[in-house]
Structures are given as structure tokens and as C-alpha cells.
Amino acid sequence: MKQFILLISLILSLTSFAQTEDNPSVWNAEIKKISDTEYDVIFKAKILDKWHVYSQYNPDGASLPIEIYAPDSLANYKIIGKAKESKTYKEYTEIWDKEEIFFKKNATLTQRIEITDPTASRIKIILEGQVCKEACLQIEESFILSLNGQTLNIVETIDERSKLLSKKLKLDLKNTSLLKMDSDGNSEEGSSLFTIFILGFVGGLLALLTPCVFPMIPLTVSFFTKQSQTKSKGITNAVLYGVFIVVIYFLLSLPFHLIDGLDPSILNSISTNVWLNLFFFAILAFFAFSFFGFYEITLPSSWGNKMDDASNVGGIIGIFFMALTLAIVSFSCTGPILGSLLAGSLNASGNTAMQLSTGMVGFGLALALPFALFALFPSWLNSLPKSGGWLNTTKVVLGFLELAFAFKFLSNADLVGHWDFLKREVFIGIWILIFFGLALYIFGKIKFPHDGPSKKLSFSRISFGILVASFVIYLIPGVMKNPTWNLNQLSGFPPPQFYSIYEQESDCPLGLNCFKDFDEGLQYAKENNKPILLDFTGWACVNCRKMEENVWSEPDIYQTLKEDFVLISLYVDDNEKELPKDQQFDFLKANGKIKKIETVGDKWATFQVLNFKNASQPYYLLLSPDLEILHRPEKYTDRDTYKQWLDEGLVKFKN
Missing domain, CATH: 2.60.40.1250 (Thiol:disulfide interchange protein DsbD, N-terminal domain)
Known part of the structure; x- marks a missing residue:
């Protein structure tokens, strides 16, 4: 009980600190x-x-x-x-x-x-x-x-050299009113949050199909409908139970709103930290083998017992503790999915804390809906399939997916750390092995500890196995030097195409010529009188890879980028590459705090926030060589919108 009260007070205090x-x-x-x-x-x-x-x-x-x-x-x-x-x-x-x-x-x-x-x-x-x-x-x-x-x-607060280097970060931009026409307005942010909500909701639906949660549905609904004095009271209690489930999962995300408020780029720094990505790789792999059935991950049993005792209090408080008990005792199944949701939110662009809260609400809603719906329509309980081996099969399939997802975080660490061992083809090869193993499992060729005796394969299982095998075939060309197809549908998950075991034209996207230092790119643009495409990107940025491999690769856009623009790609998460000692300095932020600029990522992340008041990636700007902003900024978008944006900026430059 003390631990629970401490946890709730901690969460509530975090939110108030962020404000006052x-x-x-x-x-x-x-x-x-x-x-x-x-x-x-x-x-x-x-x-x-x-x-x-x-x-x-x-x-x-x-x-x-x-x-x-x-x-x-x-x-x-x-x-x-x-x-x-x-x-x-x-x-x-x-x-x-x-x-x-x-x-x-x-x-x-x-x-x-x-x-x-x-x-x-x-x-x-x-x-x-x-x-x-x-x-x-x-x-x-x-x-x-x-x-x-x-x-x-x-x-x-800072010495003269630091003052000079800080001053060089600030651009004398013209036409800055266009920055207020940023394309991340309500429609795009709303769309992004809606997507995160749907992903969280799908995660909650998957959690429902696990052995820890599914059997709880009829038991809990029956408890409310039978223990209440009237049918309406039973329905009210079940609905309240569902509401508390949503509230509990939402509360878990509140501390991240404090973190998000400290520094515009802090969560980007956290999400691209090498050691954090290695931690996520290890923890998701650990979760995967738990799903395979080699061991169980549970919170201390005393927590569940104490929450269960508290649920006997009765009334609204008792219902709240029943919901909290469900969250605790189902952790062995929901924990891995929540871990994936947390990891995915930290590696997304935009308002990470809001995305995490939105995803958590979606997850909790999917988990809570069955309890409310079956309380409203108890006859539906008869249509639920019986618990059985299919629940364990669902867990094992999730284990394979969790393991595949884990290697994404190992890839992030490799990219940001410039270790050069998990190249694109190696990553795809590992995925081929994982999904080939999943196909063998679906067809009954391999078993895990909690699987029952072999049975005749159902039509749905055979169909799913064929789908997984088809995906393996789709992956195979990705390990070749000249693939039959380029796996663009997976853009953002494998490392970028230029990060290859085979020799490439350059270390820029799609073999384009690019600059990774703003001053060098600006000088080239002045000498050749060309407009600049300023690309704020990241090694671990999924949407950046999607834009490069699905939008930039379009022939007309590729040609425009190659011939008409000077591409400057600044990697804001390059925090393992230190700046030369004479280029490191203390930067005085607007709130009076000092930020140490020691790495390439520190420099370009601060550069982006200082000049463009934005900390998301991808983030694109069109500039003239004399630093006039030619068009509103652009973010992750579709091919036609991006092409039109480039063409309009080019026309503005020529005029």
C-alpha cells in the first residue's frame, strides 16, 4: 500500500512540477x-x-x-x-x-x-x-x-570563445514569417496523434489475446453483473472499471511530460542514446523469450496481493484497485507490448510525451472496451472462444515480432555509434532468419515449452504461414548488391541503403551529393548560385528513411534534388561523434541555463531549435544562398505535396 501511494504521489507531483x-x-x-x-x-x-x-x-x-x-x-x-x-x-x-x-x-x-x-x-x-x-x-x-x-x-556565464561560436550558430534569416506557416499545423499533428492512438489501440487488442488477459474478461464481467444488486448497477461498475483501466495506463505516461518540457531536444537525445537503444534491444529480446515460454516475467506477487486486498474495500475505490490489480497481474503479457510502445514513442518525431500518452490511452481503451461491452451485452459472453492453445500460439507469434523489433534498436545504436557492424544487408539477413523461424513454427515444425500436442493445421493457420513465408521471400533480395526490389515498404526499419556492406557512391541518401556541415554547404551554394535544401535528419529517424527511400527516390524528385539544389543534411542525433576540442563550447540558452556543445549532434540540434524553433525530424527548409527562406518548412509528407513544395521554392528562387 505504501509503495502504491508513493507511486501515485510521484506521478502527480511530476505533472505539477513541470508547471510551477x-x-x-x-x-x-x-x-x-x-x-x-x-x-x-x-x-x-x-x-x-x-x-x-x-x-x-x-x-x-x-x-x-x-x-x-x-x-x-x-x-x-x-x-x-x-x-x-x-x-x-x-x-x-x-x-x-x-x-x-x-x-x-x-x-x-x-x-x-x-x-x-x-x-x-x-x-x-x-x-x-x-x-x-x-x-x-x-x-x-x-x-x-x-x-x-x-x-x-x-x-x-560563458567565455569569449563560447560567445563567438554561439553567435555563429545564429543565422541572419530573411522572410522568417514563413516559419509560422509550418506544415506541422493542427492537421498533421492531429493525424500523427491519431496514428499513434490506433497503434496503441492495436497493441491493446493484441494484449487481449494473451493468456494473462483473455480469461479475465468473462470472470470479471460475471463478477460485476452477479455481485451488484441491480443490473444497471453492475453495468455502471463494469464501465467504471474500464474507465479506471484507461486512467491507469494514461498515468504511466505523465512523467514524460516533465522530461519533454525541460529541453526541446532532450527526448530526441534520450531516444538516440546508444546505451538506451542497447537497453531496449536487451529488454525486448528478454521479453521475446518470455513470450516463447522459457520463463515468466511478473511483478512481485506481493503487489498483486496488496492490490487484491485493497479491491475488497468496495465502492469506487475498490473498483479502482481491481483495475490496478488487472494491470499488475497481466504485466507478464502486457509489459512487452507496453515496452514496445514506449520505445516506439521515444524514437518518433514530434511531441513525444503527447504521443506516448495518446498511445497509452489507445492501449488502455482497447483493454477496457471488452469489460464494458460485455457488461452491457452479457449474452455476447457465450460467443467468446474458449481459452486454449491458440492463446499460447498468439504469445509465441508476438515473441517473434518482439525479437524482430528488438534488432531495430540494436541497429539504432550501431548507426548512431558508427560501429559499422549491423549493415543493411546483415540486418535484413537477421530478419529473414527470424521470420523463417516464425513460418516453421506456424507450420508446426518447431515447438516451444508451453505448446500442446501437434494437431491438424487449420485453414487460418496455413494461410497465416503462407503469408509469413511470402514475407521471407520478399526480404531475400534485400541482402543482394542489386536487389530485384528495394524493400521501400519497410523504409525506416532496416538501416539506410547507403549503409551497406557493398561499396556505395557516397554516404548520402540515394547516392546524392550532400554536405554534412552547414557552413560548407552554404559556401558551395554561394559559389554556384543554387538554392539550399536544408535537411534536419537523424541516423535513427524512421520517417527520415521513409522520405528518402519512398519520396526522394521518385525519378522527377531525385533529378530535382541532384541538379537544382544544394543538399545539406544535418544529423541531430550524431552524439557519438565529438567535435574537435577547439570547436566545443558552452551555449547560453534562453532560460539562462548552459548547454555544453561537445558533439556533432549537440551542435545541429541546437542550431535547429535556435533558428527554426523546431526539434522534430525530418524537417526541411528551402533557403537562398543569402539565407532568405523561400517557402514554408516541410515535414514528413506524400510525394505530390513534396514535389509541389520543391517546385514552388525553386520558382521563388529564380524570380
């Missing part, structure tokens, strides 16, 4: 001279009521302690020991099962440093940690301090 408490600790610093080489840097913080900042001595495995350090090994000073701290408090927390040490309301830390460069006139020092109130926010404070007699005063 996004900066709960404010820091400043000053320094006093102790000797010719030693100084005390004094950090002071004002902390919002009920929030905690954690001591340097906070135990391992709990909230992150404050850490003070120099930015790199070339710093002109060194840290001497730990900082002296003002009054701290101790309190046991159930979250970490530890006694934590923290500051509240005010914090002062005095850090002794020793200057190692006699010519030093300023230093840079960094303070990091966490500030928490059920939920936690990161503290990342960077101070540049100038030597001035006996004291050091804060002078600038």
Missing part, C-alpha cells in the same frame, strides 16, 4: 583569497520549500550528492578535499531504503582550491547534483570567475 517548480534551487558563488595560491569558492543556494539538495556525503545508491569539480585536466587550479557544508539534515527514505543527508531552504558550500598557473586571471568551476521532492531534477551549474584583488566575482 521547474527551478527549485537558485545558486550563486563568490571567492575569497586565503593566500597567494589558495582561495575559498563559496557556493550559496536558495532552495524552494519542501525540496532537498543532497550533501556530498549522501550515501551511495540514494539521490545524487553535490559534486564540485574543475571542467577538465587542463584547468589552472586544483580542488583541495571536499567542501565545508552548512547545516544538513538526516532522514530515512523508503524510496532508497537509506538515511539521506540533505540541505533544505538554504545551502552553503565552501570549497578550497589551489591556483596552479601563476598567470591565471579567471577560473571555471562546476557544481552538479540533484534537487528532489519525490521527483528529482538535475543541478548543473557552471561559473566563470575573474580574479580581482582579494575577491573573485562572477563576471560571465
Whole structure:
């Protein structure tokens, strides 16, 4: 019960923080001279009521302690020991099962440093940690301090070189009113959310056909209709039960709205993180083998027992806990599908948090509908098929699909990390093996632990097996150098066509000539007096691949791109490729926070948000060499719309 209350309070607090408490600790610093080489840097913080900042001595495995350090090994000073701290408090927390040490309301830390460069006139020092109130926010404070007699005063948040490089990111654009005519208006966003909702709904329908959920339908509906004093009361309770299922799955997505609000590109950075993609690969593969029947994944049985006990309370509260019990005890079947939904949302473009919420609502609605409908029409229960081996077959088929999907995340990690081992043909070869295995399973040639004795194959099973075998045949040309067909229907899942084991004309889409640095592309456009197609893209961007392989590949569009435009493709998720040291800098964001620009992806993601107030991909702009915007921006769209957009921009440039 305590765990549940903590979970609900955590979710509710996250949503409120995003609106009113996004900066709960404010820091400043000053320094006093102790000797010719030693100084005390004094950090002071004002902390919002009920929030905690954690001591340097906070135990391992709990909230992150404050850490003070120099930015790199070339710093002109060194840290001497730990900082002296003002009054701290101790309190046991159930979250970490530890006694934590923290500051509240005010914090002062005095850090002794020793200057190692006699010519030093300023230093840079960094303070990091966490500030928490059920939920936690990161503290990342960077101070540049100038030597001035006996004291050091804060002078600038970033140095002159960083200022210069930040200024170079900002373009002197003309005709910026066209940016407000962005094609991501209500119609496209609504369409995208509708698609996510449908995918979530389909996921919920698949979850219904699993052994953890399907048998619960008649049992639960019968419980409501028989236990209630009147038929109308039983129907009301069953409908309320369904509503609570939708609410519970919606609540699971709320924390991501906080994350989405911190930085326009943060979820893109998270979704394209190499280690996160490896984690998704491992977890989805783990889920797949659970579906195969080699082991069961369940939440602690005590959770289900406690929720079951709580459901006996009665009334609306009891019905809520019954819905929560269903979510917990069915996790072994719904968890893998929800994991796929989460992973898919994080790798989508647009408002990721809203997409995840929409998908979760679709999932919960599909799961809840049968309980409400069968309560309204109880005679329909007689038409339900009996539980049996077909439920396990459904789980195994989902296991194969889950395994295929897992390799998409391994591919993302490989692309972003530039490891060059999971090339397009290797990826397709793995899919061929997976779906060939699925075909063998459908035809009864291989079995898994929970399969029953062999029976005569039904017509529907044979038909499905033929469909899977046809898909395998469709995949086979994809491993060849000159495929019979190009697998455009799968665009976005396999790596791009230029990421191949065979030698390619270039590492640009479709062998086009492209620039991956804006300044170089702009210079070429000026020299040749050509308009620019600015393409904000990503290695792990599914819709980017669909546009390149389904729209750009059209002969008339391909010819236009090749002959009439200078293509500049900027990869915003290229976070494993570091910029040269002399090109790395601190960027001061509009909210006063500092963002470290250390990788190619950092640079181009910030460049996109700074100039075009957008953080989604694909995102296309048409510019003249003197940086006039020629047309409204374009996103993921159809062939005819894109062709018309290119032609209109070209006409505007020529005129």
C-alpha cells in the first residue's frame, strides 16, 4: 500500500512540477583569497520549500550528492578535499531504503582550491547534483570567475570563445514569417496523434489475446453483473472499471511530460542514446523469450496481493484497485507490448510525451472496451472462444515480432555509434532468419515449452504461414548488391541503403551529393548560385528513411534534388561523434541555463531549435544562398505535396 501511494504521489507531483517548480534551487558563488595560491569558492543556494539538495556525503545508491569539480585536466587550479557544508539534515527514505543527508531552504558550500598557473586571471568551476521532492531534477551549474584583488566575482556565464561560436550558430534569416506557416499545423499533428492512438489501440487488442488477459474478461464481467444488486448497477461498475483501466495506463505516461518540457531536444537525445537503444534491444529480446515460454516475467506477487486486498474495500475505490490489480497481474503479457510502445514513442518525431500518452490511452481503451461491452451485452459472453492453445500460439507469434523489433534498436545504436557492424544487408539477413523461424513454427515444425500436442493445421493457420513465408521471400533480395526490389515498404526499419556492406557512391541518401556541415554547404551554394535544401535528419529517424527511400527516390524528385539544389543534411542525433576540442563550447540558452556543445549532434540540434524553433525530424527548409527562406518548412509528407513544395521554392528562387 505504501509503495502504491508513493507511486501515485510521484506521478502527480511530476505533472505539477513541470508547471510551477521547474527551478527549485537558485545558486550563486563568490571567492575569497586565503593566500597567494589558495582561495575559498563559496557556493550559496536558495532552495524552494519542501525540496532537498543532497550533501556530498549522501550515501551511495540514494539521490545524487553535490559534486564540485574543475571542467577538465587542463584547468589552472586544483580542488583541495571536499567542501565545508552548512547545516544538513538526516532522514530515512523508503524510496532508497537509506538515511539521506540533505540541505533544505538554504545551502552553503565552501570549497578550497589551489591556483596552479601563476598567470591565471579567471577560473571555471562546476557544481552538479540533484534537487528532489519525490521527483528529482538535475543541478548543473557552471561559473566563470575573474580574479580581482582579494575577491573573485562572477563576471560571465560563458567565455569569449563560447560567445563567438554561439553567435555563429545564429543565422541572419530573411522572410522568417514563413516559419509560422509550418506544415506541422493542427492537421498533421492531429493525424500523427491519431496514428499513434490506433497503434496503441492495436497493441491493446493484441494484449487481449494473451493468456494473462483473455480469461479475465468473462470472470470479471460475471463478477460485476452477479455481485451488484441491480443490473444497471453492475453495468455502471463494469464501465467504471474500464474507465479506471484507461486512467491507469494514461498515468504511466505523465512523467514524460516533465522530461519533454525541460529541453526541446532532450527526448530526441534520450531516444538516440546508444546505451538506451542497447537497453531496449536487451529488454525486448528478454521479453521475446518470455513470450516463447522459457520463463515468466511478473511483478512481485506481493503487489498483486496488496492490490487484491485493497479491491475488497468496495465502492469506487475498490473498483479502482481491481483495475490496478488487472494491470499488475497481466504485466507478464502486457509489459512487452507496453515496452514496445514506449520505445516506439521515444524514437518518433514530434511531441513525444503527447504521443506516448495518446498511445497509452489507445492501449488502455482497447483493454477496457471488452469489460464494458460485455457488461452491457452479457449474452455476447457465450460467443467468446474458449481459452486454449491458440492463446499460447498468439504469445509465441508476438515473441517473434518482439525479437524482430528488438534488432531495430540494436541497429539504432550501431548507426548512431558508427560501429559499422549491423549493415543493411546483415540486418535484413537477421530478419529473414527470424521470420523463417516464425513460418516453421506456424507450420508446426518447431515447438516451444508451453505448446500442446501437434494437431491438424487449420485453414487460418496455413494461410497465416503462407503469408509469413511470402514475407521471407520478399526480404531475400534485400541482402543482394542489386536487389530485384528495394524493400521501400519497410523504409525506416532496416538501416539506410547507403549503409551497406557493398561499396556505395557516397554516404548520402540515394547516392546524392550532400554536405554534412552547414557552413560548407552554404559556401558551395554561394559559389554556384543554387538554392539550399536544408535537411534536419537523424541516423535513427524512421520517417527520415521513409522520405528518402519512398519520396526522394521518385525519378522527377531525385533529378530535382541532384541538379537544382544544394543538399545539406544535418544529423541531430550524431552524439557519438565529438567535435574537435577547439570547436566545443558552452551555449547560453534562453532560460539562462548552459548547454555544453561537445558533439556533432549537440551542435545541429541546437542550431535547429535556435533558428527554426523546431526539434522534430525530418524537417526541411528551402533557403537562398543569402539565407532568405523561400517557402514554408516541410515535414514528413506524400510525394505530390513534396514535389509541389520543391517546385514552388525553386520558382521563388529564380524570380
